Amino acid sequence: MRKSLWKRKGGWSAVAGVAVASVALAACGSSDDAGDGGSATGKRGGKVTIATYGGKTEDVMKAVYFTPEFKARTGISMSFDAPLDYAKLQTQVESGNIQWDMTSGDPYMAIAQCGTVFAKIRSDPAMFKEKYRDVVGDCVLPRDAGSFIKAYNAKTFADDPPSSWADFFDVEKYPGKRAVPSFYYNGIIEGALLADGVAPEDLYPLDLDRAFKKMDSIRGDLLVYNTLAQSIQQQVSGDVAMGIYTDSAAWQAADAGATIEPIWDQAFIYINLWTVTEGTPNRAAVDQVINYVLNPRLQTEAAEMWPVSPALKDAKQPRYPNELFKKYSLAVPEHEEVAIPFDQQWYADNYEELNQRFTAWISG
Amino acid sequence: MSNAQRLNRAAPPSRSKPAGRGLAGLFSREFALIIPSLILLGFAMGYPLATIVERSVSDFPGGHGALLDNYRWFFDEELNRVVLLRTFRTAAIVTLACLVIAYPYAYAMTVVGWRMRLVMQAAVIAPLLVGTMTRNYSWVILLQDKGPVNDALGAVGLGPFHMIGSLSGVIIGLVQISLPFIILPLYASLREIDVRLMGAARSLGATPTQAFTRVYLPLSLPGVVAGSLVVFVITLGSYITPALLGSPQQSLLPQLVAQQINQLLAWGRGSAMGLILLGVTLLLLWLGSRASRWSSVLSNGSGGGR
Amino acid sequence: MSAGKGRIALNAFCGLVMVLLIAPALVAVPMSFNGRATFEFPPRSWSTRWYENLLSDVTWRDAIVHSLTVAAIVTVVATAIGTAAAYGLARGRFPGRAAVMALATAPMIIPIVLVAIALYAIFLEARMVGTLQAFVIAHSLIALPFVIVTVTAGLRSLDDGLERAARTLGAGPAVAFFTVTLPLLKRSLAIAAALAFAASLDDVVVAMFISSPTFQTLPVKIYSSLTDTVDPTVAVASTLTLSLAALGMAVAFLVMTKKGAAGDAASR
Numbered sequence: 001m002r003k004s005l006w007k008r009k010g011g012w013s014a015v016a017g018v019a020v021a022s023v024a025l026a027a028c029g030s031s032d033d034a035g036d037g038g039s040a041t042g043k044r045g046g047k048v049t050i051a052t053y054g055g056k057t058e059d060v061m062k063a064v065y066f067t068p069e070f071k072a073r074t075g076i077s078m079s080f081d082a083p084l085d086y087a088k089l090q091t092q093v094e095s096g097n098i099q100w101d102m103t104s105g106d107p108y109m110a111i112a113q114c115g116t117v118f119a120k121i122r123s124d125p126a127m128f129k130e131k132y133r134d135v136v137g138d139c140v141l142p143r144d145a146g147s148f149i150k151a152y153n154a155k156t157f158a159d160d161p162p163s164s165w166a167d168f169f170d171v172e173k174y175p176g177k178r179a180v181p182s183f184y185y186n187g188i189i190e191g192a193l194l195a196d197g198v199a200p201e202d203l204y205p206l207d208l209d210r211a212f213k214k215m216d217s218i219r220g221d222l223l224v225y226n227t228l229a230q231s232i233q234q235q236v237s238g239d240v241a242m243g244i245y246t247d248s249a250a251w252q253a254a255d256a257g258a259t260i261e262p263i264w265d266q267a268f269i270y271i272n273l274w275t276v277t278e279g280t281p282n283r284a285a286v287d288q289v290i291n292y293v294l295n296p297r298l299q300t301e302a303a304e305m306w307p308v309s310p311a312l313k314d315a316k317q318p319r320y321p322n323e324l325f326k327k328y329s330l331a332v333p334e335h336e337e338v339a340i341p342f343d344q345q346w347y348a349d350n351y352e353e354l355n356q357r358f359t360a361w362i363s364g
Numbered sequence: 365m366s367n368a369q370r371l372n373r374a375a376p377p378s379r380s381k382p383a384g385r386g387l388a389g390l391f392s393r394e395f396a397l398i399i400p401s402l403i404l405l406g407f408a409m410g411y412p413l414a415t416i417v418e419r420s421v422s423d424f425p426g427g428h429g430a431l432l433d434n435y436r437w438f439f440d441e442e443l444n445r446v447v448l449l450r451t452f453r454t455a456a457i458v459t460l461a462c463l464v465i466a467y468p469y470a471y472a473m474t475v476v477g478w479r480m481r482l483v484m485q486a487a488v489i490a491p492l493l494v495g496t497m498t499r500n501y502s503w504v505i506l507l508q509d510k511g512p513v514n515d516a517l518g519a520v521g522l523g524p525f526h527m528i529g530s531l532s533g534v535i536i537g538l539v540q541i542s543l544p545f546i547i548l549p550l551y552a553s554l555r556e557i558d559v560r561l562m563g564a565a566r567s568l569g570a571t572p573t574q575a576f577t578r579v580y581l582p583l584s585l586p587g588v589v590a591g592s593l594v595v596f597v598i599t600l601g602s603y604i605t606p607a608l609l610g611s612p613q614q615s616l617l618p619q620l621v622a623q624q625i626n627q628l629l630a631w632g633r634g635s636a637m638g639l640i641l642l643g644v645t646l647l648l649l650w651l652g653s654r655a656s657r658w659s660s661v662l663s664n665g666s667g668g669g670r
Numbered sequence: 671m672s673a674g675k676g677r678i679a680l681n682a683f684c685g686l687v688m689v690l691l692i693a694p695a696l697v698a699v700p701m702s703f704n705g706r707a708t709f710e711f712p713p714r715s716w717s718t719r720w721y722e723n724l725l726s727d728v729t730w731r732d733a734i735v736h737s738l739t740v741a742a743i744v745t746v747v748a749t750a751i752g753t754a755a756a757y758g759l760a761r762g763r764f765p766g767r768a769a770v771m772a773l774a775t776a777p778m779i780i781p782i783v784l785v786a787i788a789l790y791a792i793f794l795e796a797r798m799v800g801t802l803q804a805f806v807i808a809h810s811l812i813a814l815p816f817v818i819v820t821v822t823a824g825l826r827s828l829d830d831g832l833e834r835a836a837r838t839l840g841a842g843p844a845v846a847f848f849t850v851t852l853p854l855l856k857r858s859l860a861i862a863a864a865l866a867f868a869a870s871l872d873d874v875v876v877a878m879f880i881s882s883p884t885f886q887t888l889p890v891k892i893y894s895s896l897t898d899t900v901d902p903t904v905a906v907a908s909t910l911t912l913s914l915a916a917l918g919m920a921v922a923f924l925v926m927t928k929k930g931a932a933g934d935a936a937s938r
Contacts, residue, residue, distance in 0.1 A: 049883060054894040055901070079883040083894045087625045087787055088879055097794040099882065113629070182612045183627075223529065224611035227897040229504065230528060233709050237509040239526070252900065256708040352425055355628055359620070360443040363612035394762030398770060401755035401814060405773050408811040412788030413776065465687055472684045486919055487688040492868035493915035494695045495737075497889040498908040501896060502697035505711045512711050540690055544868070545816075548861040549823050555857070556828075590823035594816065597778045604874050608896060618781040622875075625783060638784040645779045646772060 045075030046285035051089070052104040054082025056248070056306055057272075061104075064302045065293050074288050086117070093117050093278055101282045102289065104143070105275040107135050108185070108347035114139035119278040121290065129313050131336065132271055135344050141274045141290065142311035144299055147330045147339050148187040148270070150263040151235070151250045152242040165191040165266055168242055169218055176241020177223040179234055184358035185347065186244050187268035188215065190340070194266055204343040208354070212361055224362055235260055251307050251328035262328060267339040269330065271311065303331045416635045423632030434636035444620070444637070448644070451616040454531075455599040458538045462546045462595045463588065465539070470550040470587075474557075488544045496541050500608045503537045504528065507609070529611040537609045538599055545598060546591035553587020593649070600645055617641050698908035707900050720902040730891060730907055737871060737888040738914070740802065744809040744870040749863045751810070752817025753855070757847070759818070760825040771818075778815040782875045785811075790879040800882025808876045813866035820865060824858025825851075 052058050058080050066078040084103050092098050093116070110118045118139040125136040132142050152162050153176070162174050168191060171178075180188055190203055192214035198207070223240060225231040228249050234240050235253035245253070247262070254260055274293065276286050299310035303318040309331035310318075317333075320326035330336055347354070421431050438444045473484050491499060506513050507527040517523035527533035557580060565575040603618040617637060624634035697711065705715025724730045755774065759767055777785060789808050790799070798804040832854070836846040852859075874889040881890055888907060895901045 081881075081883045083878065083897075085626050085878065086629055087631075088790060090629055091787060091791050092794060095791055095794045097797070097799075099794075099799060182615075224613065225529060226607050226611060229709070229896050229900050230608075232900050233504070233508050233528065236708065236710075239509045252707070256706060256710075256900065352628055352630065355623070356441070356443075359612065359623070360441070363443065363447070363615055394758045395764045397754040397758030397762070400751040401774065401818070402770065404751065404807070404811055404814065405770075405777075407792075408789060408807055409773060409777055409785065411792065412785045413780070415788045415791070416780075416784050465690075468680055469684050469687045472680050482923060484684065484688065486923065487691045489864055490915060490919060491691050491695055492864055493871070493918065494908070494912050495868070495889065496872040497874065497892040497896075498698060498911060499694045501892065501904055501908060502694040504896070505697055505701060505709050506694060508709060508711075511709075540694060543687075543691060545865065548864065549820055552820070552824055552857050552861055586823055586826050590819055594778075594819055597775070597815075601779060601781060603781070603783065604893065618783065621781040622783045625787065635784060638781045642776065642780045 045077075046282055047077050047079065048101045048282055048285050048289055049079045049081055049099060050102040050104065051081045051084040051100040053084050057104060058082055060302050060306050063305060064298055070292060074285075074292055076285050076288060078289075086113075089277065090117050096279065098277050098280045100277055101280040101286050103275045103277065105273050106185075107140055107271050107273060107342075107344035108351055110139045110273055110275050111137055111344055111348035112351065115278065117278055119276040119280065119283075121274075121276055127294070127313060128311050131269070131341055132311050134341065135271050139275060140271075140344075141294075143272045143274050143293070144302060144308040144311050145269050145271045145330055145341075146308050147247050147267040147335075148244055149247050149250060149267040149328075150191075150242060151245055151253075151260040152263065153238060153240060154259045154261045155238065156241055161261065162242060163263055163265060165195040168244075169195040169214060171218055171221050174241060176221070177239060178218050178221050179223045179225055179231060179240045179243025179245070180362070181231070181244060182224050182226050182362060184351075184354050185270070185342070187342075188244055189354075189358070190268060190342075191244075191266070200266065200340055203340075204346045206346065206350075208357060212357065215361065219361075222362070232256065232258075247328045247330055248307050251325065254324055254328065264335045265338045267330075267335070269336075269339050269341040271341070271344070272308065303329070307331070309336055416638060419631045420635035420639055421632075423630075423635070425628075425630050425633065429632075434632045435640070437633060438636055438640055447615065447617050447620055448640070450614075451600060451618075451641070452644070452648075454535070454538070454614070454616060455596050457535060458542060458599045459592050459596045461535065461539045462542050463592055466543060466546040466550050466591065467584075467588070470547050470554050473547075473551050474555045474559075488547050491540075492544050496604070499541055500537065500605055503533070503540070503609055507533050507536065528609060529614075531610070531614050534606050534610040534614045537605045538602060541605060542595040542598060545594045549591040549594065550584070550587040553590070554584050557583045597645065600641065695908075695912055698905045698912060701902055701905035702909040704902045704905065707902060709900060720906045723903050724906045724910075727903075729886065730903060733886045733888045733891045734907060734910060734914075736802075736805075736885055737911075740805040740809055740887065741867050741870040743802075743806050744813050745863050745867040747806060748810045748813035748817050748866040748869075749859060752814050752862065752866070753821050753859060755814075756818045756821035756825060757851070760822055774818050775815045777811050782812070782873075786876040786879040789876065793880055799880055800885040802885070804880045805877070805885075805887070808880055809870040809873055812873055812876065813869040816865035816869050817862040820862040821855065821858050824855050824862075828854055 050061070052061065062080070071077065081100060084100075084105065086105075086109060089100060089103060090113075092100060105118070114120070114137065120138045121141050123136055123141050125133045128136055128142055132145060135142060150162075150165075150168055152174075154161070156176060157174060162168065162170075167174055168178065180186065189206055189208070189211045192211040193203055193207060194200065196210060196214045198210075223234065223243075225234060228246075231243070231245055231249050232253040235243065235245070235250070235258040236256050238259065247267075250260060250262055274290060276283075276290075280286060294312065296310065296312045296315035299312050299315045300318050302308060303310050303315075304321060307325060307329040309329070318329070318331050320329060326332060330339065420434050424433055469484070473481055476484065505511060508514075509524060509526060509528070513527070514524040517525065525532065527536065561579050561583070562575045565579045566572070570578065600616070601618055602616060603622060606614050606616050607619060618641075621634045621637045621641075624630040624637065700712050702720055703716045703718065704710070704713035704720065705717045706713070755770075759771060786808075789804075789811075793799045793801075793804045793808075828851070833846050833850050836850045837843065841849065872889065873887075874893050877887045877890045878893070881887060888911065892904050892907065895904045
């Protein structure tokens with residue numbers, strides 16, 4: 001009995017060794033303040049934290065908006081947090097300890113929680129492109145827009161390519177898997193109604209019963225993706241006949257070698273926002289940030305890095321880095337013209353019911 | 365009375381009450397040992413649990429509702445019932461698969477030489493140190509439609525299989541991630557078994573199969589139960605792996621909870637869902653521990669004192 | 671079936687299991703040298719640009735350091751208090767043990783997002799969001815059930831006669847525990863510690879809530895990266911974690927090889 005203790009000791013020191021090694025390696029780790037948002041806010045300068053979904057959005061913000069020039073002009077130091085999470089944001093507001101002064105939120109949530117989670121911002125709808133003006137509201141300040149497009153496998157349908165929502169729902173003529181995001185906010189509900197003969201101007205309020213009935217017709221051919229990475233992978237692997245993707249995801253997939261073609265007709269436009277958190281102690285600094293970022297030149301620059309369309313009316317056409325980028329950019333006038341904005345007010349009023357029905361439909 | 369129970373009484377690692385248990389002094393001394401954990405649990409689990417319970421009966425979509433409306437909603441929605449069942453079914457499949465893989469491996473660890481044992485141990489510990497997220501990333505790559513696993517299967521004339529976004533992908537990922545959590549406790553328990561008992565059984569005329577099922581297997585049950593329990597329970601709570609490797613058709617209840625709260629700010633419904641999952645799990649564990657006294661890891665305190 | 675054939679089958683099976691355990695961790699290595707931002711495996715072109723990317727972005731490096739720091743401290747804290755609790759629960763007699771056990775395993779069962787939100791509210795109030803302390807407390811909670819379940823199982827298969835014998839010979843309960851029970855429990859403790867380390871290193875959900883721009887952990891970075899873009903920097907971070915783990919294990923392996931040789935010689 002006693003002898004085998006040696007072996008046991010071996011096991012123990014193995015773990016201890018690893019633990020010690022990691023402590024040693026981690027010894028240079030920094031601990032910092034709790035990020036409770038800077039108490040001393042002067043007229044100029046200060047500290048503002050913005051939360052985004054991370055990834056490319058944050059990269060573009062750092063490269064275009066919050067540059068050394070921004071710091072020099074405003075004296076404000078920006079910090080970035082990700083991922084944005086509404087439960088986290090609401091907890092901050094309820095407890096009065098605001099960590100995120102600004103967010104890059106979704107319009108439907110900003111409308112639904114205006115005055116409770118999101119603070120009002122003064123803005124002039126006339127500043128923005130006409131197509132985006134309906135969204136502008138008390139708490140909603142557009143930054144730029146992206147869209148959910150349909151894309152099809154160019155190898156499979158080379159001869160007679162699909163071109164409409166009716167084709168998307170026609171699995172006889174265009175057989176194969178339909179890739180769809182797992183979240184309801186992607187245009188498939190609107191698309192089902194369009195395919196079923198509803199006129200674009202009569203879409204809202206959405207007739208959900210009719211839409212889901214139409215959607216049931218392709219239920220057996222669905223390929224649902226949870227993450228952007230999954231969607232890109234599916235497109236590259238080529239097993240998808242047609243799918244609904246964000247324009248930027250389709251662009252990334254095409255860039256990675258996917259043989260896909262976009263369908264811009266009746267794509268659905270979503271708007272990316274600047275939103276301000278209700279009760280932020282750094283409101284003065286936040287207002288300075290907003291003054292700075294509502295700049296057509298910066299919005300155009302952002303649209304040259306990432307396929308989005310500037311929200312301001314005065315923004316110039318971006319210079320596209322290459323043809324592929326242009327092919328997937330909503331900013332191209334011919335693309336924007338045929339795309340339809342989501343009715344965000346309708347989403348704000350109905351998202352709970354919509355989520356329940358869509359989740360049940362897609363995961364049943 | 366089962367063989368397991370009969371053997372348990374005869375087997376060496378028998379449980380017996382410590383003698384001469386002093387009254388008040390001993391009580392407080394041993395109780396003191398759990399105080400640090402109680403403080404942590406009270407602070408970091410008790411309070412959250414209290415707010416979850418409170419929210420589940422006071423926070424309703426639209427502002428107001430009756431006390432149990434969120435619970436009623438849960439059982440009224442077919443989707444919730446479907447996902448609840450799916451959650452337990454997936455956890456059961458993963459646990460079973462892990463057990464089938466882990467048992468021979470842990471057994472082999474007890475019979476090989478020390479050098480090989482170290483290697484086998486390293487193979488189990490290494491994934492733990494690398495972390496689940498890294499392995500999720502790898503599975504995303506390995507299991508893709510034109511990925512290496514399908515290539516390999518294709519080479520022997522199988523597939524291709526669509527694994528990412530399907531149940532098989534989720535199960536493969538969860539099994540691989542959970543394996544160390546069952547191999548380690550299982551091995552700890554197997555190595556305590558006195559293999560001479562097997563020899564004794566053989567010399568008394570038992571076949572190898574009998575010696576295994578009647579002597580070795582029952583003695584290994586504490587490890588089996590502890591390991592299975594851990595795997596079952598971590599699978600029930602898994603959220604990231606099904607999200608990354610699966611599609612909504614495989615999503616488990618924790619994903620629906622997160623959706624209710626993070627995307628819809630429906631705190632009450634999300635809380636009620638969480639409590640229902642907790643309640644059903646505890647009920648199952650309790651039934652399990654009733655069904656077999658071997659399974660009494662959860663209620664070890666009361667079981668051992670009998 | 672002959673014993674030899676059985677043995678071969680068992681060896682082959684174990685070999686496969688080892689591949690299953692190890693191979694996925696190794697995938698990150700070639701992927702980290704990918705020339706393009708894709709999931710193609712093996713990559714068709716090669717580059718070190720993702721390494722440059724990681725080196726130029728301090729948030730990745732900080733995230734690795736934070737994750738390992740937290741995991742190391744949590745390993746010590748959770749193993750210590752969890753072992754004490756397991757012992758108290760196994761050997762002690764007091765009312766409500768079953769309730770304590772249920773509470774102790776609850777963090778494993780309840781969807782962690784619910785706990786995360788409640789903890790976040792507490793830490794916000796205490797101005798502790800984004801601190802090492804908050805991570806240690808939260809992750810110790812997550813790790814505690816693994817320690818308690820493992821050590822409890824260890825104690826159950828332990829012959830407490832030895833402890834009693836020590837007591838009969840005049841050792842106090844503390845002395846008996848530290849000189850007899852604890853050494854016998856070493857294996858369970860080592861496993862419990864490894865599981866606690868892993869539990870901390872794996873947490874994404876709680877970390878997403880209690881992190882701040884200045885204090886993020888690696889799984890959060892990887893998760894947002896995996897859901898948002900196809901960024902091979904993830905593979906670089908994974909490769910680095912893997913190398914650190916391999917380093918730690920190599921050190922441990924050297925130590926154990928010496929002890930193992932001695933132990934094996936003595937036990938045969």
